[in-house]
Amino acid sequence: MALSDADVQKQIKHMMAFIEQEANEKAEEVEAKAEEEFNIEKGRLVQTQRVKIMEYYEKKEKQIEQQKKIRMSNLMNQARLKVLKTRDDMVTDLLNEARKRLADIAKDPAKYSMLLEGLVLQGFYQQLEPKVIIRCRKEDVALVEGAVQKNIPIYKETVKRNIEVSIDKDNFLSPDVSGGVEVYNANGKIKVSNTLESRLELLAQQMMPEIRVELFGANQNRKFMD
Template sequence: MNDGDVSKQIQQMVTFIHQEAEEKANEISVCAEEEFNIEKLQLVEAEKKKIRQEYERKAKQVQVRKKIEYSMQLNASRIKFLQAQDDIVNAMKETASKELLRVSDDQNAYTYKKLLQAFSDDKNAYNYKKLLQALIVQSLLRLKESSVLLRCREMDKKVVESVLEDSKREYVEKANLRAPAITIDKVYLPPPPSGSEQHGPSCSGGVVIASQDGKIVCENTLDARLDVAFRQKLPQIRKHLFG
């Protein structure tokens, strides 16, 4: 084999090796491109998933905030509504409380008639004097003590003194017990409210009777009676006004 043949054979081998290397390089390049594309898609999908999760999380936060704000606004509206109802009911009570101040005026006979229907058997006689007597008798019947202490407004003292004996007799008839000893307390109930002291202690009338030891107290003032009636009738008042 001469040098030409050897050189030709070597050139063929070199060409073959180059061709095989190029094919291998192309194969590696294709595989690398495929792996790159797969990895890129995986990374893109992973990032898309993160973005979707973040969006869903923020969307839920927005929904929660909206629900909280709606609930707060709803509660605030309910509070305002209930406050408005309370204002109306309290205004009614305030009006009734002002009406009580007219009870000590003997000219308001209709009011006495309504009040005495709950206290007295005499439906035809009604004035503040009769009302005080009815309140005293009712308190005595509640306590049934042999000796009691009576507290009234200073302006009502003479009227109270004038009905004590009649009150005792009525008590004896109804309770079938001995007449109790009644002592008028030297500490008086507050006077009716005046224009200058609307929020101070006041009393529209009536009496407070207690046992001598002070352990049992029957508060039978007109204001106390109004409070009791108001609490008892409050459900009916609300139903009538607001349904």
């Protein structure tokens, strides 16, 4: 039995509706899958960028922390250098004050005479030469002559040898020297400086650790005193 035109149109419409429904379902399936893949990729990209941002700021934080440590270290070193310079300035001022007071020593003839005797005799012992030349201040010639005469017998008795001493009256110590003597061997090539200034410098070097302890207290980080 042949189908009528109406039946044919009805079946065509039914088939078109079925095809359209399947197309829509397929489109929805593709769209859902695409949305899922999009969300997965978006999540991956977001996570990747989040990690990059976290790594970037972590690196920046470490750089800032390192810069802070370097700055703190520089500031501490600068402060330490300032403290050391201030201490050195204090020691220098102390020694300068001591140098200024050296001139007062020669103002007491009795004490200065005894001091000269010790400095002259020490010069003899340090030279251990048969002939020595002494240089002193012009105003100290008489005191030095007395010290020489007193110390020659002491020296001879101690070292069991003679000594010939002359005082250089053509070349005196500089006016800047506060006192004391310089003792030379016969040819003038070996000098023992026993001026008040040289003795102060030697004493300052030997006693510098004690001076610093008195001024600034003991250094807790110092293991050895020599």
